[in-house]
């Protein structure tokens with residue numbers, strides 16, 4: 001199938017791109033990697049009057065480490081770079097660990113960080129990772145810029161807090177405290193497919209091995225990333241024994257996620273996966289946090 | 295309409311294209327390079343894989359206008375001449391790495407840069423490398439054998 005006709009602009013600067021979006025609003029769409037937008041246009045699920053191609057904006061493709069230890073990533077950083085860049089892997093090993101689960105190498109060569117976040121697919125990995133790591137997003141429009149916490153950015157199925165004239169321009173990742181462990185696991189029918197369910201964990205231990213902070217965030221378990229806060233509450237203040245880990249993942253699986261089911265998995269099966277994968281991801285994250293203390 | 299200029303397999307082209315023309319259709323219908331196949335047009339099958347500035351991408355998920363100023367490579371550029379195949383093509387032939395051949399161009403274009411980066415790949419690495427390419431005929435085993443053979447030949 002072929003896309004319906006549209007106009008195409010390849011602005012040479014961020015300002016020019018924002019001006020086009022301010023003028024055309026929802027009638028215009030940014031074209032980043034095109035790896036979600038073009039299939040949707042080929043199916044005619046999406047029709048745009050104007051595509052504003054961001055691929056010429058080299059100044060949105062950067063990885064910078066700030067003096068305070070935060071990492072700043074431009075929206076046009078390709079997913080392949082997220083997978084392979086040693087500065088990203090050193091700062092946030094969770095990203096390096098998760099990227100091979102995102103589509104296929106040929107798609108990651110085009111797909112971008114900003115595009116994946118703005119697309120807000122509940123089954124996508126990067127939104128979940130951003131929430132788990134406590135990232136902040138910078139948006140820009142002709143009216144100025146603003147910052148949004150990853151948690152507040154995702155507003156349901158394919159929906160975000162972005163206004164029609166805004167572009168997502170930067171992702172800022174905090175430096176994780178000492179004795180923090182991270183992990184990601186998912187279950188998919190085939191390599192590179194969207195997962196039936198997945199979960200990321202970020203946990204921090206104190207010197208005595210007691211859990212101080214925990215985040216457990218699920219994909220394909222609701223209409224966006226599902227941050228299981230009650231499960232995190234069960235972990236906080238406890239040593240991560242098998243019983244505590246089981247209680248937390250059972251809580252998330254039974255009471256916090258809201259899986260929608262699909263042709264490959266019933267909601268009951270997704271809840272089963274959430275419980276098993278939750279256990280696995282927590283064990284791994286706590287092991288990693290513990291081995292850092294030594 | 296947009297005027298674009300690009301190189302494909304080292305040869306320069308200038309064409310006028312509609313914005314909505316997919317790169318896969320541009321290669322096949324405008325340039326007559328029909329070695330690049332089209333299976334699904336939504337990124338799943340990998341038949342349309344080509345090199346864009348040296349990196350494998352889906353040509354069905356890129357517009358022709360986006361190739362302006364870029365350098366592409368397609369399966370037509372692999373063989374040195376009519377009589378001399380690329381060692382990877384030769385290995386596919388010898389090890390029965392294809393049956394109907396529909397998936398082959400996309401798999402070759404995925405594997406050329408892969409073998410440059412990994413001259414001595416393990417079986418797992420090979421399977422991972424072609425995980426984004428569907429083949430409905432071979433069951434993949436002969437493809438894996440062909441890649442191992444190609445790696446030997448290219449040493």
Ligand SMILES: Cc1cc2nc3c(=O)[nH]c(=O)nc-3n(C[C@H](O)[C@H](O)[C@H](O)COP(=O)(O)OP(=O)(O)OC[C@H]3O[C@@H](n4cnc5c(N)ncnc54)[C@H](O)[C@@H]3O)c2cc1C
Nearest residue numbers: 032033034035036037103111112114115116118124168337
């Ligand atoms: C076969 C296949 C398998 C896939 N499997 C997975 C998978 O397992 N997991 C996964 O997470 N993804 C998967 N994807 C999707 C892939 O990761 C996409 O690259 C990603 O979802 C979108 O990123 P993009 O840069 O290609 O964005 P585009 O497709 O260009 O854009 C997506 C949307 O975001 C908007 N947008 C883009 N950039 C910005 C910006 N900076 N500011 C504001 N709006 C913007 C666009 O207007 C559009 O609406 C798959 C895709 C395919 C084709």
Ligand code: FES
Nearest residue numbers: 333334335340354
């Ligand atoms: S035709 Fe492009 S991936 Fe199937």
Ligand code: FES
Nearest residue numbers: 393395429430431
């Ligand atoms: S040889 Fe027929 S699809 Fe691969």
